[in-house]
Amino acid sequence: MEARVMEPQPADDLDLVQETVAGTQASFELLVERYQSRMFALARHYTKNPVEMEDLVQEAFLKAFTRLDTFQHQSSFYTWLYRIATNTILDWMKRRGRSPVTSVEDPELIGEPSRVKIAAPDAQMERNETARITHEVLEHLPDIFRQVLVMREFEEMAYQDIAETLGISIGTVESRLFRARARFKDKLLQLHPEFGQGE
Amino acid sequence: MNACTDSRPLIMSYLDGELSEAQAAPLRKHLLECQPCRASAQDQKNLTRWLSTAKQVEEPVHVPRDFAARVARRAFQGDRGALTVEAPMAVLPQRRDERSFRFVLVLTAAAAVIVLCFAVAIRQMTLPTSSRMMAQDENVLPLDKTIQELDRLNARDCEAAKPDVKPAEAGRRP
Numbered sequence: 001m002e003a004r005v006m007e008p009q010p011a012d013d014l015d016l017v018q019e020t021v022a023g024t025q026a027s028f029e030l031l032v033e034r035y036q037s038r039m040f041a042l043a044r045h046y047t048k049n050p051v052e053m054e055d056l057v058q059e060a061f062l063k064a065f066t067r068l069d070t071f072q073h074q075s076s077f078y079t080w081l082y083r084i085a086t087n088t089i090l091d092w093m094k095r096r097g098r099s100p101v102t103s104v105e106d107p108e109l110i111g112e113p114s115r116v117k118i119a120a121p122d123a124q125m126e127r128n129e130t131a132r133i134t135h136e137v138l139e140h141l142p143d144i145f146r147q148v149l150v151m152r153e154f155e156e157m158a159y160q161d162i163a164e165t166l167g168i169s170i171g172t173v174e175s176r177l178f179r180a181r182a183r184f185k186d187k188l189l190q191l192h193p194e195f196g197q198g199e
Numbered sequence: 200m201n202a203c204t205d206s207r208p209l210i211m212s213y214l215d216g217e218l219s220e221a222q223a224a225p226l227r228k229h230l231l232e233c234q235p236c237r238a239s240a241q242d243q244k245n246l247t248r249w250l251s252t253a254k255q256v257e258e259p260v261h262v263p264r265d266f267a268a269r270v271a272r273r274a275f276q277g278d279r280g281a282l283t284v285e286a287p288m289a290v291l292p293q294r295r296d297e298r299s300f301r302f303v304l305v306l307t308a309a310a311a312v313i314v315l316c317f318a319v320a321i322r323q324m325t326l327p328t329s330s331r332m333m334a335q336d337e338n339v340l341p342l343d344k345t346i347q348e349l350d351r352l353n354a355r356d357c358e359a360a361k362p363d364v365k366p367a368e369a370g371r372r373p
Contacts, residue, residue, distance in 0.1 A: 029271035036267055040260040054263055061270045062280035117238065120245040127256045134253035152215070153250035154257075159217050178211055185246055 013077035021068050032061050045150045060085035083165045117197040118185050137188045145180035210240045
């Protein structure tokens with residue numbers, strides 16, 4: 001599965017970065033315009049408040065601006081920006097007491113996953129309804145699990161990218177993703193038992 | 200790899216395309232042979248379909264008007280972001296230090312006041328009262344008068360020590 005973080009026009013981004021570092025405000029504005037929608041889409045997974053959303057995205061871009069001279073060009077600009085945005089969101093969650101590193105000792109987090117199988121979304125069901133239920137379930141998940149699910153399922157990031165962004169090992173990504181999916185299934189079946197298929 | 204216990208943890212990574220061919224090949228073989236593991240794989244596929252459907256129908260985001268221009272302008276004006284200032288990991292220890300410093304200052308001031316009060320109290324206890332006279336308050340001559348008195352006494356003693364001879368008696372001696 002090709003990662004969405006791969007940018008189609010890295011050369012253009014690099015030019016804009018260099019022009020911004022040289023002092024061209026319009027070039028940075030172009031960079032913001034290019035990625036603002038994806039940044040807002042990312043922030044939307046963590047808050048539904050439009051003011052908070054805008055603050056988070058703006059903060060991410062301002063942080064990126066102050067660090068542009070450290071951009072190593074080893075990854076795409078979007079991957080680099082995405083890491084900054086993710087860390088900005090992590091900091092914000094910590095400030096709000098919504099620690100993304102919710103204690104792994106929490107028995108609720110490490111409980112046995114349900115043995116009940118889950119049905120695929122009903123083909124007859126409206127896709128919008130499926131999406132609504134999915135987002136409803138995601139909102140019930142601890143941030144630590146929602147975060148990896150968003151990165152993997154919505155951003156389609158490779159395990160390696162998730163590990164580098166979160167500063168954890170690939171093994172931790174695997175185990176966290178495994179538990180996140182188990183928790184998603186449990187919560188979905190708890191909220192909507194009609195989608196269970198029995199053991 | 201045949202045991203289900205070895206295979207189950209790899210199923211998710213396999214479906215995500217994260218396994219190398221060397222890891223994937225034996226797992227595929229096991230899935231063909233093991234119905235419970237196939238069911239587990241199907242369960243995870245169904246789960247992924249929920250998430251992928253949600254991704255496909257994500258509503259377009261609303262970006263505020265002139266957002267990029269505003270952010271670029273603020274960046275070039277030196278704005279590092281309002282949220283940065285409030286970062287608790289950097290600020291909280293500093294606040295804690297400030298609080299400790301203030302506490303130590305107050306404690307030191309309180310200690311100084313207490314020591315001062317004790318000093319004044321002790322001084323007050325050593326001062327004379329109407330019913331109690333101290334040595335230094337008795338009638339003692341000042342130093343110059345004492346010296347004069349001593350000189351006077353010395354002179355008197357010297358006079359007393361002289362031999363008691365009258366001039367007339369002295370002339371009669373051979």
